[in-house]
Amino acid sequence: MINLLPGLPLIESPLFPLQKASQGLTAEEERIGTSLHEKGYAVFDFPDADLDQRIARILQNLAPRYGIDFDDPHSDKTGGENRIQDAWKFDEDVRAIAANEAVLDLLSKLYGRAAFPFQTLNFPVGTQQDAHSDSVHFSSLPERFMCGVWLAMEDISAEAGPLFYLPGSHRWPIVTNALIGRRGYGSALESAQDPYGPAWQALCDAHGAEREVFVPRKGQALIWCANLLHGGSWQSDPRLTRWSQVTHYYFDDCIYYTPAFSDEAVGRLHLRDLISISDGQPRPNAYLGEAVRCVGRTGRGGGKGRSLPHRMMSRLFG
Numbered sequence: 266m267i268n269l270l271p272g273l274p275l276i277e278s279p280l281f282p283l284q285k286a287s288q289g290l291t292a293e294e295e296r297i298g299t300s301l302h303e304k305g306y307a308v309f310d311f312p313d314a315d316l317d318q319r320i321a322r323i324l325q326n327l328a329p330r331y332g333i334d335f336d337d338p339h340s341d342k343t344g345g346e347n348r349i350q351d352a353w354k355f356d357e358d359v360r361a362i363a364a365n366e367a368v369l370d371l372l373s374k375l376y377g378r379a380a381f382p383f384q385t386l387n388f389p390v391g392t393q394q395d396a397h398s399d400s401v402h403f404s405s406l407p408e409r410f411m412c413g414v415w416l417a418m419e420d421i422s423a424e425a426g427p428l429f430y431l432p433g434s435h436r437w438p439i440v441t442n443a444l445i446g447r448r449g450y451g452s453a454l455e456s457a458q459d460p461y462g463p464a465w466q467a468l469c470d471a472h473g474a475e476r477e478v479f480v481p482r483k484g485q486a487l488i489w490c491a492n493l494l495h496g497g498s499w500q501s502d503p504r505l506t507r508w509s510q511v512t513h514y515y516f517d518d519c520i521y522y523t524p525a526f527s528d529e530a531v532g533r534l535h536l537r538d539l540i541s542i543s544d545g546q547p548r549p550n551a552y553l554g555e556a557v558r559c560v561g562r563t564g565r566g567g568g569k570g571r572s573l574p575h576r577m578m579s580r581l582f583g
C-alpha cells in the first residue's frame with residue numbers, strides 16, 4: 266500500500282487507522298501504535314533481559330554525581346542537580362538503554378522512518394517541570410519526527426513527582442514562534458520553554474484537559490509523541506527518589522533544529538548537528554533524501570544556530 270502522506274509519521278497520520286493493517290505489525294505493536302495515534306502516548310514493558318543489572322550499575326555510577334545524599338532515607342533528595350544530560354557518553358548501560366534494538370525497530374515501524382537516539386537525560390528525582398511540548402527544543406522538517414521514551418528505573422510513587430501528560434494534546438497546534446508572534450532566531454532565553462507557557466496553558470484551558478500521571482513499576486516505559494504536553498508533577502515527598510531515564514529520538518531523512526531559536530517562515534533555523542547514540546555516526550540534516558549542507562561553523566548538540574544558505578532557503582521555502 267503506497268503511503269500518500271510520507272511527510273507525517275505513520276502513527277501521527279490521519280490515514281493510520283486505514284494503514285495499520287498493512288504494516289505487518291504484531292498485536293502489541295498495533296496496540297502501541299493505536300495508543301500513540303489516539304492519545305499521543307503509549308506504555309510498554311522495556312524489552313531488555315539485562316535491565317535490572319543495567320539499572321543497578323547506572324545508579325551506582327551516577328548517584329555520586331548529583332550532589333544529593335542518597336544514603337540517608339530522611340534527607341531531602343530534591344535540592345541537588347536533578348538531571349545528567351548525555352550520560353551515554355561515559356556510561357555503557359545508559360547507552361545500551363538508549364540504543365535498545367527492539368525499541369528502535371518498534372519506533373521505526375511506527376513512524377515509517379529509521380529511528381535514532383540523540384540525547385539521554387537521567388533523573389534521580391522528579392523534575393517538577395510545567396506542562397510543555399518538547400517540540401520547542403527539538404523539531405524536524407517534516408515536523409513530528411521526534412519522540413521521547415521515559416523509562417522507570419524503580420517503582421515510582423505518586424509522592425515522588427511522577428511524570429504527567431495531557432492525553433490527546435499531540436493533536437493541538439504545535440506552539441511555534443510564528444504562532445505566538447515571537448522572533449526566535451538569534452534570541453537568548455533563560456529557559457527555551459518560557460515564551461510558550463501561557464499559550465500551552467490557554468490550550469489546556471480551552472480543551473478542559475485533565476492531566477494523567479504515570480505511576481509505573483520498574484521497567485515500564487512510556488513513549489510520547491513530539492507535540493504531547495507533559496511535565497513533572499509536584500514532588501510531595503522530597504525524601505523519595507524517582508530514578509528514570511529519558512531518551513529522545515529523531516528519525517532519518519529530516520532537518521533537525523531548535524524551534525525556540527528559529528523563524529521557520531523566513532528560513533532561519535537553529536540547526537542541530539547530531540550524532541546517533543546507537544552507532545556514533547553523524548546524522549546529517551537531510552530533506553527528501555538529499556543532505557542539506559550548511560554555511561557557518563558548527564558545534565555538536567547545542568551548537569550555535571545557523572541559517573540555511575540562500576540557495577537551500579529558496580529551494581525549501583520557495
Ligand SMILES: O=C(O)CCC(=O)C(=O)O
Nearest residue numbers: 386392393428496497511
Ligand atoms: O521526567 C519528567 O518529569 C519530565 C522530563 C521531560 O520533560 C523530558 O525529558 O522531556
Ligand SMILES: [Fe+2]
Nearest residue numbers: 397398399495
Ligand atoms: Fe519534556
